[in-house]
Amino acid sequence: MSIIISINNVYKSFKGNPLFENINLDIEKGKIYGIVGPNGSGKSVLFKMICGFIFPDKGTISIQGSEIGKSKRFPENFGVIIDRPGYIANKTGFQNLKELSLIRGIIDDKQIIETMKIVGLNPYSNQKVKNFSLGMKQKLAICQAIMEEQQVLILDEPFNALDMESVKRIRNLLLRLKEEGRTILLTSHNQEDINICDFVYRINQCKLEQIK
Numbered sequence: 570m571s572i573i574i575s576i577n578n579v580y581k582s583f584k585g586n587p588l589f590e591n592i593n594l595d596i597e598k599g600k601i602y603g604i605v606g607p608n609g610s611g612k613s614v615l616f617k618m619i620c621g622f623i624f625p626d627k628g629t630i631s632i633q634g635s636e637i638g639k640s641k642r643f644p645e646n647f648g649v650i651i652d653r654p655g656y657i658a659n660k661t662g663f664q665n666l667k668e669l670s671l672i673r674g675i676i677d678d679k680q681i682i683e684t685m686k687i688v689g690l691n692p693y694s695n696q697k698v699k700n701f702s703l704g705m706k707q708k709l710a711i712c713q714a715i716m717e718e719q720q721v722l723i724l725d726e727p728f729n730a731l732d733m734e735s736v737k738r739i740r741n742l743l744l745r746l747k748e749e750g751r752t753i754l755l756t757s758h759n760q761e762d763i764n765i766c767d768f769v770y771r772i773n774q775c776k777l778e779q780i781k
C-alpha cells in the first residue's frame with residue numbers, strides 16, 4: 570500500500586470556531602476518496618489545506634513524505650477544482666486551456682483537444698467562455714484538472730451543474746483514471762456519486778468519521 574497524502578493531528582479553526590480537531594487520514598494511491606458533510610462543515614477547507622492554499626493551526630499534512638509548509642510550493646502533479654476557476658471571458662474553451670497549459674509547458678494542443686472531447690466539450694467551437702453555460706464551465710474546470718495527467722485530483726463538487734448524461738460520463742472517466750493509478754478526492758452531496766468511491770469519510774463534530 571502506497572500512501573500519497575498523510576494528514577496528521579490536524580486542527581483548524583476560524584475565529585475561534587473549530588472545524589477540525591486532531592484529524593488523521595492516510596490517502597492511498599490509486600483510490601477514490603469521498604468527503605461528505607453538510608454545508609459549512611469544512612469540506613472545501615480540508616481540500617484547501619491538502620493543496621497548501623491554507624494551513625492547519627496545528628498538525629501536519631505531507632505529500633509523498635514531504636510536509637506542506639509555508640515555504641513549500643503548491644504540490645506538483647495535483648489537478649484541482651476548488652471554487653470556480655477564473656477564466657478569460659473573451660477567449661474560447663480551447664484558448665483558455667491552452668493559456669493554462671503554457672504555465673507548465675508539458676502538453677501539446679492534441680492533448681488539450683483529446684481532453685475536451687473526453688468531457689464532452691467541442692474543442693473547435695468559436696464560443697467564448699463568457700457565453701458558456703454553468704455545466705460547460707464545469708467541464709472546462711474538469712479539463713484543466715486532468716489534462717496534464719495530474720496524478721492526484723482534488724475535486725470539490727466536480728458534478729455540479731452537469732446534466733445526467735454528463736454526470737455518468739464524468740463518473741466513468743474518474744473510474745478510468747483510477748484504473749490508471751490516479752488518486753482522487755472528491756466531495757458531493759449526491760449518493761450515486763459517492764458510490765464510485767472506495768472510501769468515504771463524513772465530517773462529524775470536527776472529526777473524520779469513516780462510513781465506507
Ligand SMILES: Nc1ncnc2c1ncn2[C@@H]1O[C@H](COP(=O)(O)OP(=O)(O)OP(=O)(O)O)[C@@H](O)[C@H]1O
Nearest residue numbers: 583584588606607608609610611612613614615623
Ligand atoms: N478563509 C476563511 N475565513 C473565515 N472562515 C472561513 C474561511 N474559509 C472557510 N470558512 C468557514 O469555514 C466553514 C467551512 O467552510 P467550507 O467552505 O469548507 O464548507 P463546505 O463543507 O465546503 O460547505 P459546502 O457544502 O457549502 O460547500 C464555513 O463556516 C466557512 O464560512
